[in-house]
Amino acid sequence: MNRREFLKRTVVAGIAGGIALTGLNKVETAWAATIAVGTMIDLTKCDGCTGKDLPACVAACRETNRDRFPRPRPEDIRPYWPQKKFEDWSQKQDVTNRLTPYNWTFVQKVEVEHQGKKATVFIPRRCMHCDNPPCANLCPFSAQEKTPEGPVLIDPNTCFGGAKCREVCPWHIPQRQAGVGLYLKVAPKFAGGGVMYKCDLCYNRIINGELPACVDACPKGAIEFGPKEEMRKKARARAAAINGYIYGEKENGGTSTFYVSAVPFTVLHRALMEQKQSPGLPVEVENYLETANGLAQGLLLAPVAGVLAAGLAVYKGMKGDGNNE
Structure with a gap:
């Protein structure tokens, strides 16, 4: 039994109450039960794929998501x-030693x-x-969503690239690319910095019963x-x-990612800071x-976000599409 088949059987077996899946070819029905998923990353096993040009997880992520990378026109980057x-990574798409709009995982x-x-x-x-x-x-702009399954998604057709998400993330994960996004249609000279990009845990793969690309690779x-x-x-x-x-069980209120290390994370963090890594x-x-501050900001943003989200919905409805052209 390969890992993918094992995953499918494990997920189906683990659904609370049980679901009759007889005759189904995929496990979408299993995911419809909104079972939360997560990852365990064992740092005692990771060797960074030493000897390879790229770690396998990085290469797989880039290949899997290549069609979703931003494609700005030079004249729109201003x-x-x-x-x-502005933040423009379009001429640095080969950077793999950090997070960028074109590189959603690194080691x-x-x-x-x-x-x-x-x-x-x-x-x-x-x-x-x-x-x-x-x-x-x-x-x-309500451009981000916490799905019932666990992954946090960014809608590139709604994001204005304001980077608030990066500001409030303890790890500053989302990365911005200028010259793409809805702001180009709405107010290109006065609002919007592009679109924010990050890992979505291969959401389209997992709802179809597949492993995230990094896990599979x-x-x-x-x-x-x-x-x-x-x-x-397991962690x-x-x-x-x-x-x-x-690490990840309590940090930032808890996450869907659990790192396991033989070295204390306080030691790892200190070493990362001393070696100027982020x-x-x-x-x-x-x-x-x-x-x-966060509570106050949430209360202040709530009505504004509601109005903006409604306006965006109306705008998209009038256009009759949801694409990002």
Whole structure:
């Protein structure tokens, strides 16, 4: 039995109450039960695919999502009032050592010392898919969505590229590309910075019973995928077995991504900062929505977001399409 078939059987078997799937060729009905999914990333198994031009997870992510990358026209990439700058990665699409609108996952390599021993740790980085994502809840255009299955999505046809999502993300994950998006149709000279892009955990693949591309491609089995609570249990069991540590279970109010490491995440974070690598791994970082400023901002943005969302819906309805041309 291959990993994909194992995943399908595991998900179907794990649905609360059970669902009759006799005769079905796919597992969409299983996902329709809104079972939450997640990933466990075992840093003791990841070796960064040493010796390859690209880590397998990075290469698979880029290939899978290539048709969804932004394609701005040069004449549309320009500042808008009152901004005097813009973010353009269209001429740097081959950058793979950080997150960009064209690179939604990458692997950090960090040298650490723990308990008198030196070690090299490889850390796959991408969206954590938080349980209560400030990015989605504070987007004034309602361009982001926390799905029942767990992944946090950005709608490129609604996003104005204001980058509020990146500002409130503890890891500053979403990345902006100028010269694309709805703002070009609405107010190109006065509003909008482009569109924000990030990992969506291969949402279209998982609702069709497939593994996320990074999981499917990993030669070491360092990234596991399945029902979220199962991933949590596996992370806890693995951490206990190696006398290690878990990251992502509590940070930012909890996430759908559980890292397991033999080295404390406080040590990893400090090493990342000392070696000037970003994003870091701040431990038990507070969810912005639970702060006084975050709560106040949410209350202020709520009515504005409602009006903007309604306006965008009307605009799209009048145009008769939802594309991003």
